[in-house]
Amino acid sequence: MEQKTAMVIFQPSGRRGQVPIGISLVEASRLLGVDIEAPCGEHQACGKCKVRIEEGVFEKFAINSRSDHTSPFQPEEEKILSYEEKKQGYRLGCVARVLSDLLIYLPESSRAGKQVVSKAARKIDIKLDPGVKQYTVKVAKPTLEEGLADFERVCLELEKKYGLSSLEIDIYALRSLSQALRAGDWEVTLSIWMDKEIIRVRPGIKPNGFGLAIDIGTTTIAGYFCDLETGEVINTISMMNPQVKYGEDVVSRISYHMGNPDGLARMSSDIIEAINNLIDRAVTDNAALDEPKSGSPVFPDILKEDIIDLTICSNTAMHHILLQLDPQPLGTIPFTPAIHHSISLKCRDLGIKILPGAKVFFLPSIAGYVGGDNIGVMLAETPHKQEAVQLIIDIGTNGELVLGNSEKLLCSSCATGPALEGAQIEFGMRAAPGAIERVKVDPDTHEVDYKVIGRNTWKRYSAPEDMQTRGICGSGILDVVGELFLAGIVAKSGAFSTKGKESHRFRKNEKTGFAEFVLAWEKETCIHTDIVITQKDIRQIQMAKASIYTGCKLMMRRMGITALDKIKIAGAFGTHVDRHLARVIGLIPDCPLEIVTSVGNAAGDGCRVALLNREKRKEADLLCRNLTYIELTMEDDFQNELVSATQFPHMTDQFEHL
Template sequence: FKSKRRTKMTETRQAEIVSVSGASSDQLTSHVEGETAKIVFTPSGRRGVFPVGTKVLDAARHLGVDIDSVCGGRGICGRCQVVQSVGDFPKFGLKSAEDNISEFNAKEERYKEKRGMDDDRRLSCSTTIQGDLVIDVPESSQVHKQVVRKRAEVRDIELNPVVRLYYVEVEEPDMHKPTGDFERIAEALKDQWEVEVTNADLKVLQLLQKALRDGEWKITAAVRHDGELTFVWPGFHDKAFGLAVDVGSTTMSAHLTNLQTGEVVSSVGAMNPQIRFGEDLMSRVSYVMMNPGGEEDMTRAVRETLNFLASQAVTEAGLKLSDILDIVLVGNPIMHHLLLGVNPVELGWAPFALATNSAVKVWANELELNVNPGARAYILPCVAGHVGADAAAVTLAEGPQFRDEITLVVDVGTNAEIVLGNKDRLLACSSPTGPALEGAQISSGQRAAAGAIERVRIDPETLEPRFKVIGCDLWSDDEGFAAATSKTGVTGICGSGIIEVLAEMYLAGIITHDGIIDGTLKSKTDRVVENGRTFDYVLHHDIKVIQADVRAIQLAKAALYAGAQLLVDKLGKPVERVVLAGAFGSHIDPKYAMVLGLIPDCKLDMVASVGNAAGTGARIALLNKDARREVETLVQNIEKIETAVEEKFQAHFVEAMAFPHKTAPYENLKQVVNLPEPKIASSDNGDGDEGSGGRRSRRRRRG
């Protein structure tokens, strides 16, 4: 087999090849004996002259044209499909006639019958040059194809994975050639694919002999970019997948992704089981401090959930765990450490030292992940302190470092991670928002599930609410709402719902500038009800917004705003664009986020909710090995600001407690929203501990 292939390669190399895009027609002159033909590949524009009878795939490879192939030109995988462009092409100085390409052959017929193929498609590995040709390489057949993002402002993902598959035919053992099976596999990869393999994992050595013999000396090899053979399958195998995972402190999500096409074949999620050790990050650190060995329990819990997610993802996609060849993970520093089995107590006090802020590359089974035994796990670098790998992933995905506008990127979660800047300078900090923004620690709060209130509108005159719940397109005052929600019911308020109801309560005057539910309105509506020394607002039956809920959101939003404003102070330039990231951030209405003062003022059309950008960043690093180097360099250039030691943070925090802010004018917001004049709740509110208005009244009486 090898001698035949070498002869064919030698014959092809006899052609004079011009591989410079845009070469003139006189450069396409052949100086070899025998009949030759010109070939031009689009869209790359690469061109050359080859002997008639040369396979189109061979010509493409020698010209450096980007055509995918796993089977090595044997007509099995079908990834090398091309389309002949027929007609006169003065631009290229040739005519591409229909009969200038070989006729459909048995391999193509067999592939089309078994796997399906469009009528105008040809397998370039089975098609030969018979005359001058213009050949188009569809995007689906390109190795470095781009996965187009939905939003135009974010760059596409160029496919260049760490692991690739290669189908090879290996020379059988020979008494006269005393070489090992691995060495002959390496020789076959070099000869048939020009891929250098320098070593093999131990697990591969343990199974490769059986795979070779079961496959009758034909195998598919998984090879990493550094020349390591990580796995082999007998015969032809074309399933190469990776897992991009965002290990959030509240929820964990995993995206099973085809490494050869970039397609996400399944996305799964689960609550982080560490919640039982503490809802926020510092409470989990405290648990470790108070319970020696507690970090082992949390590490075990998160790894078990990762295995559950991996198993669920492959089951949904009809695949096997052994098809997962690479894993990329992101998370905040405490999740990062607990995932790796590193005690996080040093992150519980200043100077918040990380065990490492560099990227971590380990075997997947070192993290006890039950995937392909040759799989590796790559954990993105942390920025510093409490700004983790998830913030690095968000920055990689959203690309503020490429923009002119001063962009504020906020990954909204239990611990908000904030990046501010543009192509000239980037700064980052974290802010302890707590779980309130996600519906936790809210009296009627719940996770985003069917039946949860997610949208709210309040009539400013009658103070009557109407709302929408997850799983139903009708508003609560629409006919048929009760019937449509009869199965799920109205069960509580999720994160986006609590943002909207508080913003609407403020716009309707139910909540004062300082965040007090105005008890004087109980004479106007039965929606405002007394609750001890404070007041509640009844949204639906027993689903209420109580004064403690308002205060929890105030504390969370003030922390987030203060962190962002601290970065603005350091940068010395105002925010021009805001990106709300995170699973929760994707559901926030930018207008209501600004009404509450969750984010600094800017033009509303410059505020975007982008979903789980950390997961997207993980997927970029999964699909493109160069992105890993990019994010490692990027992290080194981000300036870290530690909010815990900044004197201005507390001042910003106190002023940000008001809605939307005590002193910031919010001029852009006022152009689209009629903000109420500041009002202070009267002493009728009582002297409740939760209401600052009540405390002021008490002091006045004492005077």
């Protein structure tokens, strides 16, 4: 029997579904609610619809994707795509047609509905003491009698003027030294890393350079472009992690490495390419600014070589994949990383394109599933310096928890999965225009009011066709589950209640057999189908929230406490979480709402702290050594506690503050 449809998955949005054989990739994207740029009207002229066909068997998605699952190359593509792009699997979405199952990656430049990544930099106090500093010296001209070489002459002045001794010099800096001295009339400005190594030499008196702090998450990447002289964040740049095409969680990516001989190299190459993309955007976006951001000056003439220092924080799996360290031991007990300690490497050795002599500092990894991003959170929030007992929950694809104060600190991780970020949900999507982000459900009429990203007006104030709804993102999913529970539509067990089954929005899906509740009718959407929340979706949220709550409870039990002074929710998801509904469904322990705060991307803030203060790099290693890591799955009653926590808000624990 001839195949009539094929499974197509678009990454990084995660949207997937069956589409008719023979339609173009652009048409397939529209059917699945993913917009590909096509400003030329699909006349094969602009090249904006470039996509990449991913090759291989992707077990996570149960799909075999191949380039010959699309129609053959056409002459129109030959004119637009370079030889290198063709080698990498790029096609024009308006030309290539679907012949069989495909996993398609959309580059940032091809996405019409850009991902909204909430990674803004907060105002935090940082004592400015960057890892790379500028020193200016004027040296005497050489003479036959004296006989000192240029490098020794500079070192003599640096020791005399600044007390710096035993300096080394990067080969690229050494190559430019003699010319810079003579061009600057024997006065030069030197960029020196950690007062140990000269990494840049420029003639005359020059201003300080720039640094970049990068937080690499499983799903998103954020870069903070900083002026090392003032500490100001000039620009924040964010993007999706291109590795999502290998699977939404770290276990999937470890599995991809194990199942593909070149898997590790491919994933590493993807993340290096993404970092270089961030660097390009940091430089070009800043040059295009008409007005300063947050009162910062604009530097229109910045080059990539002006970025002289880099810090990176990430979870342990992302750290290992970037550095091409075998991540397989992270996936099996006892989850042992290759290295705990922080590490500094030459950017050029990794293929990172900034100043050739610059180094990148990686924050230390605590354990197999608690990485440098958690150290970043602690550098930003400083629980180790406070008397108050804090619980910090960093919610992402992998949930990471920190509990304690200046006397004792515990940490752990919990497998929340990607459901809270929109993945593995029937109509889930990442935070992009058209995604439902806020929801209210009337307990009497069961009418649903919602707001979508990119539109300021709620549905009740809009014509249905104006909503152009595409799906639902993480914050909307949490809202829906909490609102359905409060309205009595979903019972404590997570199943649809008798009352819920009587609702005009409740139904059984004829194809899947799953119960579902309609959030947006077809006329309100741009994907020409009703958007629903299914019983399976609710189960996914139950498991994710149970994982977080169980981790919090077991850590509090280990600490010997029953109440907390502060709860801080970190991460992009935490920025948008409704504190009340988070407590209603039992995502966080019972507490007065006034102690719950959102701290944004604290991991990125901590990475920025390490960029701008060299002593914090030492503090990071000290924290790593002094933390007590708990492997939650090895705790007594872990499985029983997890099952109890799946109910709303909990099977047995009392939530007296509700």
